[in-house]
Amino acid sequence: MSRARAVTHPNIALSKYWGKRAGEGNMPAVPSLSVALSGMHTETVCEVLPSLAEDELVLDGGPMAANGRERCAALLDRVRARVDSPARARVVSRNDFPTGAGLASSASGFAALALAAVRAYGLDASIAEVSDLARRSSASAARSLFGGFAELAPPPDAGATFLAATPLAGPDAVPLRVLVCVVTESAKDVPSTAGMNRTRDHSPFYAAWLDEAPRVHAALRAALLAGDLPGVGELAERSALAMHASAIAAGVIYFGAPTLAILSAVRGLRARGIGAWATIDAGPHVKVLVDEADRARVASALHGIPGVLRVIEARPAAAPTVEVTP
Ligand code: DP6
Numbered sequence: 001m002s003r004a005r006a007v008t009h010p011n012i013a014l015s016k017y018w019g020k021r022a023g024e025g026n027m028p029a030v031p032s033l034s035v036a037l038s039g040m041h042t043e044t045v046c047e048v049l050p051s052l053a054e055d056e057l058v059l060d061g062g063p064m065a066a067n068g069r070e071r072c073a074a075l076l077d078r079v080r081a082r083v084d085s086p087a088r089a090r091v092v093s094r095n096d097f098p099t100g101a102g103l104a105s106s107a108s109g110f111a112a113l114a115l116a117a118v119r120a121y122g123l124d125a126s127i128a129e130v131s132d133l134a135r136r137s138s139a140s141a142a143r144s145l146f147g148g149f150a151e152l153a154p155p156p157d158a159g160a161t162f163l164a165a166t167p168l169a170g171p172d173a174v175p176l177r178v179l180v181c182v183v184t185e186s187a188k189d190v191p192s193t194a195g196m197n198r199t200r201d202h203s204p205f206y207a208a209w210l211d212e213a214p215r216v217h218a219a220l221r222a223a224l225l226a227g228d229l230p231g232v233g234e235l236a237e238r239s240a241l242a243m244h245a246s247a248i249a250a251g252v253i254y255f256g257a258p259t260l261a262i263l264s265a266v267r268g269l270r271a272r273g274i275g276a277w278a279t280i281d282a283g284p285h286v287k288v289l290v291d292e293a294d295r296a297r298v299a300s301a302l303h304g305i306p307g308v309l310r311v312i313e314a315r316p317a318a319a320p321t322v323e324v325t326p
Helices: 066-083 105-120 127-137 139-145 192-202 206-225 229-248 257-271 292-303
Strands: 003-008 011-015 032-036 042-049 056-059 088-095 149-152 166-169 176-182 276-279 286-291 310-314 321-325
Touching: 003 105, 011 139, 011 206, 011 229, 011 276, 032 139, 032 206, 042 105, 056 066, 066 088, 066 105, 066 127, 088 105, 105 127, 105 139, 105 321, 127 139, 139 149, 166 206, 176 292, 192 206, 192 229, 206 229, 229 276, 229 286, 257 276, 257 286, 257 292, 286 292, 292 310
Parallel strands: 056 088
Antiparallel strands: 003 042, 003 321, 011 032, 032 149, 042 088, 149 166, 176 286, 176 310, 276 286
16 A cells, blocks of 8 residues: 555547446447647645545645545545455645636546556556546546547447547647637536536437537547648537537537637638637637647737637647656
């Protein structure tokens, strides 16, 4: 029993996961493809302490909120069951970017917790098994166990219980830079699990999304493997807009006024021949995909948009790290 420290990166989906398969186990209904982002980190230390009566969970300097606590304790319980240990843990986690605001903090957070907990409890698990463990807590987290570009496809078998993300390409597959336009520091109103379930239950366009998502995913995957950045960018924007169209029809609206202003600026840049494409997750921020050669001029255009608080510049990240300390 020991102490382990994991550092992971958030990932953003270029082709989006939105919707779960019916049944237990948090299985995605559609395939997704993501890129891990450097310049943004979750650092999680997990310390196994048999003297504790219950898990101690600290996030960004304060006790974790109830919903987060339950999901983290459930992940720790799964690890404990595998090594047959009753010992509780102290977990201290910190994000260097806004938490719970649609910047994929749950992806990097559950990936870091899974990695740190597995090592701290001495569970002999492969990276695929750690990815599967993270997926059960938050499906996008399965992809944050890998650097570069990763993929999470629904299992072919309806009864499957194991599902891990797989690495698809290294960080240099395309000369991509991601300009993350932060438009609020506060947490989102509708967490992604609730948003996608509401979309499934109330959107007249959910079936169309389930039909479209695998096609966009396959085309995007091919563009990435061919090194075609404009293809990747166009398809990523298409995936995001289709996902949000289905959500908006169910009243799940993550866009704010700055979101639309940034989208419009990105489309304006494209009309002037500059390669820039937008993607948006379960929050109002916009992540702008650009060729590294256009990074500076696109960033300066984005800085001037009303409502943009700051722009974080990221490139495809390397794999996460974990170290065990006695
Ligand atoms: C819009 O992975 O947060 O970011 O599995 O219910 O925890 P749960 O959902 P989560 O959803 C992420 C949704 C998304 C798209 C994506 O990352 O693929």
